[in-house]
Amino acid sequence: MSPHLPRIFRPATPVDCAACSARHLDLFAGVDRTQRAELLASFQISAFEPKEIIYNMGQMGEFIYILRFGLIKLVRYSASGVERIVGLARTGDSIGMASLVSVPYRRTAIAISRSEVCRVPAALVREYNRGNPEFSGRLLENYQTSIDLADTFLTDLSTGSAHARVARLLLFLVEKSDHNESPLLTREEMGALLGLTTETASRVVAEFRRKGWIGFPAEHADRIRCDVEALGKIASE
Amino acid sequence: MSPHLPRIFRPATPVDCAACSARHLDLFAGVDRTQRAELLASFQISAFEPKEIIYNMGQMGEFIYILRFGLIKLVRYSASGVERIVGLARTGDSIGMASLVSVPYRRTAIAISRSEVCRVPAALVREYNRGNPEFSGRLLENYQTSIDLADTFLTDLSTGSAHARVARLLLFLVEKSDHNESPLLTREEMGALLGLTTETASRVVAEFRRKGWIGFPAEHADRIRCDVEALGKIASE
DNA sequence: CGGCGGGTTGACCCGAATCAAAGTGCGTGG
């Protein structure tokens, strides 16, 4: 919480790795045990609280980050300083790939919910790729996924009425979660994601709640439960 | 023009390659002369008139396409069948990269202006990459550029007033052209690009023209001349 | 000639932005 303290990363251990929920999803999912153990020596782990910055756009990056768990937003700022969310990363996603091609990060990465990341030196990835050409397929797949995501943002989350956009966003968030639940975004974040104002996002969410299409489970208040059926209707305009 | 005729591709020759304006821009720009000559044997060239389709989303692709010249739109269709333009390709850009990771094309590619493409078998690119690990950097750079473009579409072309969006689009198109000119889009395409209706795009363009900020050179009617100064003011809201 | 695709323009209406105020939950310090 205290600002401007140098962030502490601790070395990743095989135990971390074995317990990691991104283990079978991430960039290195295909790598065999022994090679993975070698790579692991250079991995570093750290946790981020909501609103904390993982990296800043414009910054020259030397690392990619694999999300062990949590939710991270990738944002850009317009000339006028308005934040626009251009991507979301969830468990297993790799972010900061711009460092692989030796350009400054193009986006700023900020934690939305409490998140843990595994920091991997870009040089290590480049080197590993050099020795294992089949690995570059994994890298390309990863990029392909990012592009698909960006397209989805353009087609689904930036077009249609405010109601449709919010519904589609909720469905998108629920999609990769269990029990039709999703981590909760602030209304401001929803607005930044959907190209709407905070007030409009709030109005729509409140309305959905009144209609019973979404609700907030008592047990953990940072999640939102969705009536996928009903939202689906709204989502298609 | 006649529909459903199998499209004709002709083999690329060293002469084509030497004359290609994408020569120093494209994916293979770094490849040395002799290797390039080898690869060239598998390259095929074809021209597309406006509205002609290069490939369709959903289709399993076996090729990537390098744009020798012209302008191509990359589109997605919403559930309701509305077209949304999620990308643009210009001279030197490579499209259809999804075929490298062996997934169906995610977008449909359609020529806007008369365009010529160089078709490259995905298998060849994969194989070349296998033998030349340093090449995968080029591939990643290419993907990185696509992502940056998608982000630009989200931040610049999908937010702000209709006036600002149109101005930004024109500046974007002019940016990589000479003489402050750009190829001409239909109002419908502008709408699909900017998340606006055809009528709104038309109104704004007509207004800009009345104000003298844009004009259509008599010599070639398919281009548009822009007052970068004036548009810049509008672009920043 | 008539039809057709693209562009322009007008009248009207609606949805979302804007400006404003009040409610809610939470942490901090008196």
Add this chain to the structure above:
DNA sequence: CCACGCACTTTGATTCGGGTCAACCCGCCG
């Protein structure tokens, strides 16, 4: 412990930009 401030949400009143529907123009081609 309570009071206060702060961040976030909700709600209301009003405005306005862009969507919608419709008419008309123009160049082109069959």
